[in-house]
Amino acid sequence: MIYKNAILFLLLLTLLSCKTTVHTDENLEKAKNVILLIGDGTGLSQISSAFYFKETSPNFARFNSIGLINTSSSQQNITDSAAGATAFASGIKTYNGAIGVANDSSEVKTLVEIVSPKNIKTGVIATSSIQHATPASFYAHVINRGLYEDIAVDMVHSDIDFFAGGGRKFFNKRKDGQNLLGDLEAKGFGIDTLALGNFEEVKQYSKMAYILAEDSMDPVAKGRGDFLPKATELGIQFLNKDEEHSNFFIMIEGSQIDWGGHANDADYLISELIDFDDAIGVALDFAEKDGNTLVLVTGDHETGGFTLSSTPKQTEEGKSYSDYNEITGTFSTTGHSATLIPVFAYGPGSEAFSGVYENTEIFHKIMEATNWSNRD
Numbered sequence: 578m579i580y581k582n583a584i585l586f587l588l589l590l591t592l593l594s595c596k597t598t599v600h601t602d603e604n605l606e607k608a609k610n611v612i613l614l615i616g617d618g619t620g621l622s623q624i625s626s627a628f629y630f631k632e633t634s635p636n637f638a639r640f641n642s643i644g645l646i647n648t649s650s651s652q653q654n655i656t657d658s659a660a661g662a663t664a665f666a667s668g669i670k671t672y673n674g675a676i677g678v679a680n681d682s683s684e685v686k687t688l689v690e691i692v693s694p695k696n697i698k699t700g701v702i703a704t705s706s707i708q709h710a711t712p713a714s715f716y717a718h719v720i721n722r723g724l725y726e727d728i729a730v731d732m733v734h735s736d737i738d739f740f741a742g743g744g745r746k747f748f749n750k751r752k753d754g755q756n757l758l759g760d761l762e763a764k765g766f767g768i769d770t771l772a773l774g775n776f777e778e779v780k781q782y783s784k785m786a787y788i789l790a791e792d793s794m795d796p797v798a799k800g801r802g803d804f805l806p807k808a809t810e811l812g813i814q815f816l817n818k819d820e821e822h823s824n825f826f827i828m829i830e831g832s833q834i835d836w837g838g839h840a841n842d843a844d845y846l847i848s849e850l851i852d853f854d855d856a857i858g859v860a861l862d863f864a865e866k867d868g869n870t871l872v873l874v875t876g877d878h879e880t881g882g883f884t885l886s887s888t889p890k891q892t893e894e895g896k897s898y899s900d901y902n903e904i905t906g907t908f909s910t911t912g913h914s915a916t917l918i919p920v921f922a923y924g925p926g927s928e929a930f931s932g933v934y935e936n937t938e939i940f941h942k943i944m945e946a947t948n949w950s951n952r953d
């Protein structure tokens with residue numbers, strides 16, 4: 578009798594544990610939308626600068642899941658932005674300069690191409706031209722990042738629903754004489770080449786393009802204003818307008834943090850970083866209200882070997898010392914560096930982004946966090 582009870586008890590235990598397992602699987606939260614913010618050339622010192630130089634609390638401080646990525650490309654220890662963004666957009670390591678193509682120059686599918694047929698709206702925003710390496714890697718395929726006019730053609734043929742940035746001349750002042758702005762219009766794009774509008778004015782368009790500079794946008798310190806956080810807000814509103822029936826993916830790049838690093842100009846770098854942090858704030862505010870949106874912030878690589886050093890000073894007697902009360906941004910290179918890059922994640926599926934892994938995992942982890950690969 579005791580034996581029989583024991584079997585029943587074990588059976589019950591097995592049943593209960595089975596049920597628990599199933600229950601957990603069902604409850605794994607999947608993200609409906611993904612906002613990927615890329616700080617070009619943004620390593621830990623760049624991020625840290627917001628904690629010392631931003632007047633308000635940095636939005637970087639609002640994340641709980643934090644990881645690190647190795648950003649090396651297929652052929653170089655130190656990546657460029659093309660191979661770096663192709664790793665995020667397509668999940669493969671490729672050579673420096675490659676946009677949406679593998680090591681053997683064959684085309685690889687981008688996240689935008691994979692999810693667009695599944696009724697997932699897509700967008701890209703940059704403070705460079707929209708044909709620059711980072712945004713281009715999400716919709717274009719060229720063997721060399723400098724082929725801006727070819728990249729512009731790929732934008733016309735892509736399924737992108739919203740974009741904002743510079744690069745007008747690659748659409749309408751081309752060597753082949755074509756005006757691709759007409760082609761964009763024919764595809765249903767509302768086009769504004771002057772300024773960001775407001776959502777109510779543009780929501781009737783099926784697609785929207787803001788092409789606000791001939792080439793790159795101005796630096797924030799030279800008149801760009803709040804373009805990046807504003808475009809982030811507008812892009813999210815636009816892609817989320819049919820909230821019930823569609824999901825969205827948007828990539829937002831702080832392009833010029835990298836350029837401040839290349840120029841070894843700490844003021845340029847920090848002002849661009851603070852602007853990028855404002856865009857992160859807009860994304861997080863939306864995600865907090867929405868509850869179904871995964872926000873990821875990372876960088877393609879570090880630029881400048883940037884450090885928040887103490888300021889070298891001399892006493893009245895002429896003795897050198899380091900003033901620990903005053904930070905000076907210093908650099909060790911005018912190029913990129915190989916340092917691991919932080920990843921910040923918020924929202925459903927964010928736990929999967931902690932740990933140390935390769936940059937290509939960003940793509941695979943997004944696909945897992947959303948279940949987009951299993952959708953029809």
Ligand code: MG
Pocket residue numbers: 617658705709710711712830832835
């Ligand atoms: Mg870039």
Ligand code: ZN
Pocket residue numbers: 618658835836839880913
């Ligand atoms: Zn760079």
